[in-house]
Amino acid sequence: MAKKRYVICGVSARANGMYIKPILDTYRPHCEIVGLLDSDPVRFDNCFAKFPELHSIPVYRPEQFPQMIEETKADVVIVAGADFTHADYIVQGLKRDMDVISEKPMATTSADCKRILEAQSKSKGTLYVTFNYRYNPIHSRIKEMVLEGRVGRVTSVDLNWYLDTYHGASYFKRWNRKREISGGLSIHKSTHHFDLVNWWIDQKPVEAFAYGALNYYGQNGELNPAKEDGRFCGTCRVKQNCAYYMRWSSRSKAIVPVDDHLSNFDTKARSYSGYRPDACIFDSDIDIEDTYTAVVKYDKGAIMSYSVNFSLPYEGYRLAINGTKGRIETKEVVSRSQHHTAEQTIDYFPLFGAKETIHVIHRQGGHGGGDPLLLEDLFLGPDPNRRYEILAGAEAGTLSVLTGEAVWKSVQTNKPMRITELLE
Ligand SMILES: NC(=O)c1ccc[n+]([C@@H]2O[C@H](COP(=O)([O-])OP(=O)(O)OC[C@H]3O[C@@H](n4cnc5c(N)ncnc54)[C@H](O)[C@@H]3O)[C@@H](O)[C@H]2O)c1
Secondary structure: OOOEEEEEEOOOHHHHHHHHHHHHOOOOOOEEEEEEEOOOHHHHHHHHHHOHHHOOOOEEOHHHHHHHHHHHOOOEEEEOOOHHHHHHHHHHHHHOOOEEEEOOOOOOOHHHHHHHHHHHHHOOOOEEEOOHHHHOHHHHHHHHHHHOOOOOOEEEEEEEEEEEOOHHHHHHHOHHHOHHHHOOHHHHOHHHHHHHHHHHHOOOEEEEEEEEEOOOOOOOOOOOOOOOOOOEHHHOOOHHHOHHHHOOOOOOOOOOOOOOOOOOOOOOHHHOOOOOOOEOOOOOOOOOOOEEEEEEEEOOOOEEEEEEEEEEOOOEEEEEEEEOOEEEEEEEEOHHHOOOOOOOOEEEEEOOOOOEEEOOOOOOOHHHHHHHHHHHHHHHOOOOOOOOOOOEOHHHHHHHHHHHHHHHHHHHHOOOEEOHHHHO
């Protein structure tokens, strides 16, 4: 069978680690990369230094997308640049009846979701939104338990997501801290969480009410060692007075802790032009929130209480799914903080009867072993032995973005937001 031809829009750290490397290794018999597109030429040099065998493939600027598709005769577009770039490449790919694989979030606004839904409805191509958290074996097992009817009709969900002072702070050092680029963290990050809940309970969100604030980062962050804009960790003269920096590093050494999400984080200043991914978390131009609490209502009657906080002593989450027949509970604590390192299990409590603890078989690879399984579905086709839908498309991508936008708009207006009305 002929190899499928892939072009990559956005030669990001994620593109290098999640797509380019596996295509060149594991999926070499099935796939080939035929073109790269990015607004920053330094990203091509960075990629070629990592993967010298790509050196001769053509590279393009954003406005050259049509030329790239014509010249490379690509079959599939992979979209992995900064979030605000996703929608345009998705729409252009779908309009050419191509398959498109997009990183989350699918888009940063409801208006872009609408354009994507329209393009998908007229296209012979398919959009896949890479919600890798669905593929984490704990998360897949929870999906199976709900499908097996163990909780009955889902009535409520409690989800609290915690990011620690390393991973949480990283969003405030990079482009993610600008709403026009990332959509804010209720979209950029919470899209993962909202999608998981929609998928687990098979219900669609209809309304959200939320509070949110910037509590830790930005100029007024309580732990800001000096009110002065434009610092970078690499060259900062007051970093030894910065609790966020010194939590992970020491006076003689900058330590980069192991992080599943940031393992391919291009930290060297020369990895990008005109941009450094180590900007000060206390800069005054940060325009997003770091704390949210929201209530979401779903179309078949479930309600969720959700919170996310980007500056906590340890990283992980707590989840409970309650239903008419029982309750599922799990708690993850990422070992980096060294506060707790217990194995993550799932507890099942029937409404009446004995509790069961489920020890899921853990897997190697990024995002709790989710990334490699997702890649198999994308590059080899959906696993024929899996009996439920797991690959997400335009609708799931849209619902997760709309929920994030509804949360942010509710914070702004102090009113509940109807989720699908955002498309009108
Ligand atoms: N699913 C996950 O768990 C996961 C994890 C990490 C990142 N991501 C997603 O991957 C994407 C990349 O994130 P990252 O942190 O690796 O980013 P990054 O900072 O490494 O790279 C962003 C890239 O976008 C490029 N870019 C900027 N404007 C562009 C344009 N107009 N057209 C094309 N490219 C443009 C930049 O030059 C850069 O190469 C984001 O959408 C992010 O949400 C997903």
